[in-house]
Amino acid sequence: MASAPPEIFVRARRRARRDRAAARFADHAFLVDAIGDELLDRLDDVTRHFDHALDLGCHDGRLGERLKLRGMRVTSADAGFRFASAAGGVQCDEDRLPFADASFDLVVSAGVLDQVSDIPGALALIRRVLKPDGLFLAGFLGAGSLPVLRDTMMAADMAADRGVGPRLHPQIDVRAAGDLLHRAGFALPVADSRPLAVRYGDPLRLIHDLRGMAATNLLVDGGRAPLTRIGLAAAAARFAEGADLDGRRAETFELMVMTGWAPDPASASRPPPSEPRRIF
Incomplete structure (x- = not known):
């Protein structure tokens, strides 16, 4: 028997x-909205109707509402109780889905899969809950995200003389995203990304946004101590070193999008829903 992943x-x-984060999520939802726009753009490239969608990691249900406007029934699910309740959905982890096989013809996920311990397991379950020829669309923060914050936090930890440890997720x-889709058994897997730049006047405002979208450190070994005054001063100084004349810096969020179809022999010749837009 195979052992469970760590x-x-x-x-x-x-x-x-x-x-x-649920109470004031709307004040920090720009990233989920940008990912949702990407997913709906891909969906609009598909010339077929989807009847029943799963909004996995639904937050306050904003993406699900946009799917309903396209004539779909939507089941919402989120790991957080308050988000799931606000959307009238189910509380569950993405790698522990409670849904029956072949329940949905569309699964969308915006801004959460980078926080799942067992991503291969989650993708395998997503494929199982899709009907044959069902579509999976997901977006989340990918490699290359938050370079300014990484550098700033490193400077803070070094100034506090307590060693540099993990403050951000892998x-x-x-x-890797394309390989994960392939391993999970999706047909016509596509993974691509694009950068989103957001300008900030100080690193604490950036951290405030990450907290507001429930995107701060969740690592088992990432329980870093709060920043000291020395660390905060070092972080502010490192941030200011690269600032523009107006005192602001552009932080990069790399929006990763994954697309895959549940296998169906009858549609083996189906073209991908959109052309890959790869940014390396």
């Missing part, structure tokens, strides 16, 4: 942070 994220911490690149 838990790299703390599930209870993730649920608690999603619950904490990230998936385009090649």
